[in-house]
Amino acid sequence: MRIWTSALLGMAGIAAAALPAAAQQSGAMTLMAYAGIFRENYNDVVVKPFQASGAPVQYVEGGTSAQMLGMLRAQKADPQIDVVIMDVTTAALACAEGLVEKMPAAAWPILSQIDPQARAAGGECGPGVMFDHLVMVYDTQAVKPAPTRFMAMADASQRGAVGFAAPPNIQGLAITAILAQAQAQDWRNIGAAMASLKAIAANTQTFDPKPDGYTMILNGQLRFATGWNARAQLYRDQSQGRIGVVLPEEGTIFQINTINVVANAKNRARAAAFVNHALSAEPQKAFTERMFYGPTNTTAQVSPEAMQRTALAPEFRNRVIALDWEEMLKLRDGWNQRWRREVIAAAPR
């Protein structure tokens, strides 16, 4: 099975795999994580300080977390990646399939500094390295006064101006859980969320914003979308405030990115050193202040201004819904079907 899988998926990922292979030959540790502005900023404030100690790092763009999981599966017999940063749901699969190392607290003293929720998110494997959360983004030029609730997207004046991703996309799952919690104080109760979802769906232009909700707002195609806080905050800054970011009153959920050492990593010692570095207070502070991901290291001394733009700010913490992603994965197929049959089907164009 391993040979077949490696052969097939190795062919599919051959171009991407060539880069880490070259890096391995040069002795660099290979980190696989997200592309675009994440890479630019993570490279600047986390990777470069680590490299300054004389430990070269090759950053490989892995696409989405699912694509990264595919790469790890393809390379299981001969890993070319040493460290991977991916979202918690996909990391749980990598952990269950033995693609990443377990990280016992006894062998990783840094874990004592990590937020319990971030540690629990990783299970037996790598912990959360940064918190992100679901937000609502809107066009500040077209929507006045500033909205405070997700249900602002259901207002009759916003017909055709809303874009948000439907399940199985993780944002669709998240907003379903948030609206269920708001209606029934139980995020698992999708039935309680249905009326709200249908009301928003009636205004929805697309359930699959392309290229993304932020760009569609900037192009004037949408006035509302959902997004992840860190990227939304950057787009807000880059657009000089045209994009507004709201942590809605209904609440939010954390989307936790985990960091893991790949099982049988070729540069295991450097990989462990990098994971320790990435989880330590100083890089976490620097990355939060650069990109507004919440730090998972509880000793990170983040500036109040930056912390205010994360869900870890005191006034926002009680809006964060404690959601068990493992339980969510078990509910996902049923939710997906209800969305298709009851929400999307009720919102024709």
Added chain:
Amino acid sequence: MIGWLLAAPALAVLALAFVWPMAGLFRISLNRTTETGAMEAAVTTDSYARLVGDDFTRELVLNTLTLAASSAAIAVALALPIALLVRGASPRWRGLLALAAVAPLLVSGTARLVGWMAILGDQGMINALLTGMGISTGPLALINNWTGVRIGLVESLMPYAVLVLLAGLGRLDPKLEEAAATLGANRARTFLRVTLPLAAPALLAAWLLTLVLGISAFITPRLMGGGRVFVLATEIYDLALETVDWPGAAALAMLLLGGLLALMILRGVVAAFFPGNRAEKTP
């Protein structure tokens, strides 16, 4: 024997680039997906049973066939006048017109779709024109729905239909049409009673080819559907890259491949059965 030797490099490439990955895909389809989505090595037909027993799979098949069949029919209907125009042109212009008809194939399909998104969007050129002229009071929904997908798919299938029709029509003997005219048939009657019946095998071949392409289309439903259009190809993508259910994605891909192979065999039977298409094989 020499023929097999000459074909050996191509067969080797085919085996490496198609048969081997397909065999691997089939193997993955026999693995098991746990409740939380992890993939376990196994030899089981669970994924096939789950898909076959799911009402939504049947809906996907119906959606896919309806979209592909209707888009292919429209594409062939639109391609026929173009093919007739090229066929009737003087030799001096024929090559240039044929090139123009298939020119969209020279541009990336994704780039063409991005262009369509700009044209058909709520703030796109067509809606701006319609509202500017007072024909409509608000934007028409030309994208992020089945209409948008059908428009994009027809446009992408038309060049293939033109190519097949040019090959088929090129073998029709123009003397038959001349004879009809000599016997008093006007142009419309000649077209309906002579050209069209003789072109039927080429029309069927063009429809079958574009049907197969339409069934496997992914980019158009994905980019133009706005999350409202569910077909087999988009479902395979979701299973593979959203829910990370590889055995399910692989099983659905194998079922789709089986269906497409059946259609290709049908196309071969049609090509062998109709006299018009037998003529195509004549050197």
